[in-house]
Amino acid sequence: GQNIDQPTEMTATEGAIVQINCTYQTSGFNGLFWYQQHAGEAPTFLSYNVLDGLEEKGRFSSFLSRSKGYSYLLLKELQMKDSASYLCAVRGRYNQGGKLIFGQGTELSVKP
């Protein structure tokens, strides 16, 4: 079975740093994705991890530990426009269709 957990909501201050955690238990693993979604819009890709370690891309970084079934998304220098839902998703093996299974999403509110 598949189980992906992340906090429902978080609040942070403009200019600060926030870390959104994601834990997963899946029958197959072929990568972990983070997406950003604003209300009423489709998700947009932020990051992809398939090996352990940290991937950095501008203000966003994502970390993966496969042995612990754990990932986090780190957002630096928060801006008001970063207020959105952040979705953690795990990809199954390609022989299982390679489908993405999403966590429930973390609603981030950035305050002035």
Next chain:
Amino acid sequence: GAVVSQHPSRVICKSGTSVKIECRSLDFQATTMFWYRQFPKQSLMLMATSNEGSKATYEQGVEKDKFLINHASLTLSTLTVTSAHPEDSSFYICSARDEGGNTEAFFGQGTRLTVV
């Protein structure tokens, strides 16, 4: 980057009618596309995996006779909501992966379906 186009973006239909939603990969071929449904304040729930030239694979609890999926070409998958009811009102999103090498899945713009 790769683009997935979904149409229509919004549709309102009467109960009992059917609605077709199209998902196109514009600059890449996609042998596999995925259909998701999202209710307000909830995450994306995978409905089915659409396979080009073969039957779709439906997730547990999703009625295949109600949500008809056709993937007739490498760039087009369609989802038809048959005999729609108000509880089918939701945000439907498709995604596709560029088989040519990109790792990320690209999402369509989504379709807001309202059944009245």
